Amino acid sequence: MVMRITESMRFNNIVSSLGNAQSQYNSILEKMGSQKRINRISDDPLGMTRLLDFRQVQASIDQCQRNIDDNNGWLAMTESKLTSAGELLTKARELAIGQGTATASAETRRITAENVEQLKQQMLSLANSQYGDRYLFSGSRMDAAPFSAASQSANTDTPTSASSNNFDGTVAESGIYTAGVNKTYVVKIITGGILTDASYKVSSDGGKTWGAEQNDLDTGTINLPDGISLTFTDSGANHLTAGDLFSVHAYAEGYYKGNNDNLMLDIGKDAAIHYNITGEEAFAGRNGGADIFKTLDDLKSALVNNDQDAILVQLENLNIASEQINFATSKVGTVVNRIELAKSNLQDFSLQLTDLTSQTEDADMAELATSMAMRQSALQASYSMASKIGSNTILDFIK
């Protein structure tokens, strides 16, 4: 028997096929409007997941590029200050060579000594240069000028008790600092209580790494490495408490107040570059180099004292100092090159990512236009079907 077809079946069918045609047409319109293949998560869940990954990588590339751009100023300034320092040293060498000969007189040497003093002042202002409010050559101690005009003997700052500490007694420093470089010592209280109960750890690198836990605070005195010690007096209302921090900056003899910490910049995933030059390596020359300020001061005294031999000794030191500055300058050049390379890699990567993102996300307009034409004709067919549906009935033939 043939299937009975009723009027409401015809209407139901036409309504649902109109609905289908409309919704497919609409989805194409949405894609054409946004030019995107994925407009909501369910359009392509896997593609969306990949998109999010791409976006994350893209965001961190963008950030690295921003880091690099912001850092360019720092590097350019470091390079120009070091170049100027090199020029000052060349001038000092010319003066020393001129006054190191037998033809120079006590008079010319005294006048030259004034010139050297001026060179030193210029050098000091170079070494204390700031980029924004950060000192270029102070390591990680960016809050204070790294060089002083006169040499200071080995010393320490008054110990600082962190403002979040509970302990309200006093802490004092004693002893003579014997190490050759500046360090920041930190004492962290591990177990609190009265002095006999308390235990602590000591860090020699500003709190990055810690020694073993110690329990010998009975006398209140901690012997730090390199000749200095801290003495606690539990005179306040609160005893030492776990987590209390005490730090002391120790300075070796000389002009330098900064430290030798590396400053690192993220230039890519798992890639960071050490971008600063510390005063210790460029100016203080504490690892077998020449202390530029000492050299200039010594040269000045030699000139004042009209001591030809001493002048020649300082000339030798000036040569070493020049090499030291040149080496630092070339180090900056290397950093600049590496960063440039990293930047161009990031740009390449970013282009590839844009490409991948576009492949995943963007709609193929040609394909869309074609399927839109198809859907349109399907929709038109549905419409014309709908318009004819009522016109075929037996009523037309019954008189």
Added chain:
Amino acid sequence: MSISSLLNTSRDSLQSYQLALDLTGANIANANTPGYSRQRAVFNSLGTVDVRAVNVQIGVKVTNVERIYDEYLDNQVNDQSQKMGYGEAKSDVLNRIEGIFAENGGGASDQMNKFWNAWSGLSANPNGQVERENLLAAAENMTSAFRRLDGDLTKVVQDAGDNILNIVSQVNDYLSQVADLNRQITSIADDRGETNLLKDNRTDVLNKISNIIDMQYFEDDNGSVNIFLADGRPLITGESVLKLAGKSNLSNVVDDIVYQDNPGVSLQKTISQGKNGKLAALLEIGNVTIPGYRDKLDAIANNLIAEVNAQHKQGYDIHGNAGGDFFDPTTGVKNFHVSAAVTSDANKIAASATVDGDGDNARSIDAIKDKFVMSGGTATIDDYYSSLIGQIGRDVAGAKSSLDQQTSIMQQLINRRESTSGVSLDEELMDIMKYQMAYNAAGKMVNTVNELMETIIHLGE
């Protein structure tokens, strides 16, 4: 056999064809009534008499009004209607959830990227106030993006709960209607078509109940329909109805269904495990789907809190104090906040690895984004979030395609039911012609009998 009995025969035919025309009229009138089954007059001969040893059929009578109806098909429609109800409700809610998790810029994933980048930016200038404020803003945007996700999900669960209440009261209403119809149908003992309309109504109501709740029913010998839940617990036995009620959980969200007169027994599993009917979908959303998503959000928030805080405590703030908690340590995505200490003073951000102030700790925190800290050390936090987004996308796409499929199956079933029970106007028009001709012929018969009578009356003249 007398001439007057010929008149009776004609009268019977006129009445029968009129009734048939009435039914045709009713069919045409109800051509678009949902659930209506077409009706057909069943004609029967009144029997035979012997006229001079010849057996003659006499008269006709409409003995029954038949309701053209395929019970097996109707069961299938109801089954499919349950699946559709589930699919529609689930798809509705999932579409809403998809909107909540939309990642078109400004989503949680975007905010996480900005958060990590802010750490990287701070590492390049650890004492910079702008960088610190920037990080603080990024962290607050990120936590609030995650809290918004949580809040929106909670809203969805609440709305699903409110919806459950409405639907439960609808079911109760329908159940009462069925019980009422049962009573009326069983009270009309002799079924000669009088109950057809009532049964149509009942079929329609059963259909609506199927759409809402996972149930089974059968018609007993009296003609009553008994309704049971999927596990055999009764809803209707004869005329007695066991009404349902929604039940709220501790946070005042309706997430369970119970009998009104036995609120201790949870029916949530019974109703939802078969994935049939709207209620199953709504219960599943509140009890399974959304808690599943929220667990993942919680895991992300908890890991961010734990990892960032642990690393933050390794560092030192701008004043050389040891870092404290960066995020409020209270776990759970709804409590995800930047700690009050950091919010009130951006200098408390521990960017430095030493008391002196480098940016290494900020770099270490930025590096957490590449650490495999989720799913037992197999995924980064960002991976985990993207996979959650992927899961939601697949859930939505899956619900949509299964709904599409069910809709087309439903369409076919409805067409088949229509094909059996629906009214075809062409057919009815043919019937009108057929019955009209027969009626005319019966009328002609009366005329003829009349003439015969006249002939007989005038015989004696």
